[in-house]
Amino acid sequence: MQHVANVTGTRTDARAAVEVRGLSHVYAGRDGAVPALEAIDMKVPAGRFVVIVGPSGCGKTSLLMMLAGLRAQSSGAILVDGRPIDRPDPSRVGVVFQEASLYPWLTAVENVEFPLVLKHAPRAERRARAEAMLKLVGLDGFGARHPHELSGGMKQRVSIARGLVQDPPVLLMDEPFAALDEQTRMTMGHELLRIWEQTSKTVVFITHSLTEAVYLADEVLVMSARPGRILDRITVDLPRPRTYQMMATEEFGALRERIWQQIRTAP
């Protein structure tokens, strides 16, 4: 493992939207130091859709928090858009969280413009931008509704719109569809791919679902149980745009099986 010295200001690879080098994380638990993540290396070229799968508690959410600048790693470097990230930077990274992350006292459009409010963007400009994002995610005309008046799928569409509103090159998604029913989840996956193709963002997506992983990804990173390591990197070269029919193909099944074997047999 090469040691990464101070990389501030160096643009090592302009084409990698997200780059992680030798990242490890240890946290202080009840009975001493607990290794959570070990020697994580990843390089996500701009515009790629990468999915991270792994068992519960493998540290994938921690890794995502670090990519978002919300949590500090013990060692190693994270570069987003060629520059290190050590604090949240919404101009480079948008985050879509698990369910219930919308503000219930704000309407859908106010939730979407929230990041722009924090940046003191002029009212008319941020409203127009938020409306455009709602249109992009298929919620044109729903802006005035409060979250409790929206279905689970619609709420996550609003979350995606909020993640995209500042037009960051990278979108991080932490099990965004985990709380949805199977049917809505499939539809949302499909919708996400449409939005991704339309916006050409780099996406790092975390999930438990192997089917979702294969369906969405260009590349699947399989993580081990704690301490989380990357066990396998699987390129999914199913053609795009993806269709539901592909899930029934032998190729799809073989990829899914390969990931399953990795997770199942991991120590």
Added chain:
Amino acid sequence: MRGASLIIVRLGLLAAVLLLWEALPRLGLVNAMLLPPLSDVLAALVHILGRGDVHASLGVTAAEVVVAFVIAVPLGAALGILAAENAYFGDIFKPMLFYVFSVPKSIFLSMFILAFGIGFPQKVAYAAFSTIFIVIMSASAAVESVKAEHLLVARSYGATQAQILRRVYIPSMLPILLEALRISMIFNFTGVMIAEMYASRVGIGRLIADWGENFEMAKLLAGVILLAAAAMAFNEAVRSLEARCSTWRT
């Protein structure tokens, strides 16, 4: 329309109670000495509202209520927020506050008289004391009701501490805080009344106690109507504000 019919039934019930209040003593079915007819009570209300000593008493009582409230609410809110935000402070003081909260505050009334004498400071101190615990507990609960995900979202979009306070903490806490304001006023008003009725020279509570002792039931009930109306007006005003700020709570 279910809502409209409900209102009609409620008003009908109110009218029936008022009618019985008037009729039962007049018909001799209840002792008119104990429960004077409504019309007599209303006449007494008009009479006392024209009296200078009643005006003075109302002024004193209102001042006591307001000053005690203005002391207890911000102080209690600050302590409650501190107890919720600072784990060390919370661990030390929360159990203690919890125990004292359960004790009826009226048993301390004599101590307040000994410490402050009989007068304005004693009323304010006692009322603030009987109010502050509920404010501390509610403020602490309000802070704890703020969702960790909501804070995380704000941080991920680069919110400053001041923005997190204004855009996440305050809107999250507002419904609980308004409810706390309403309930604290009940404690506060009760505190002032008890202190006045127990030992006092002025104040509407003193007058009501005097009327009771002198068996002037029409005046006593007129005083009750007056205070009940004031308490209900405050309660309803805060409740309507609460309803406007809590439409999102499901």
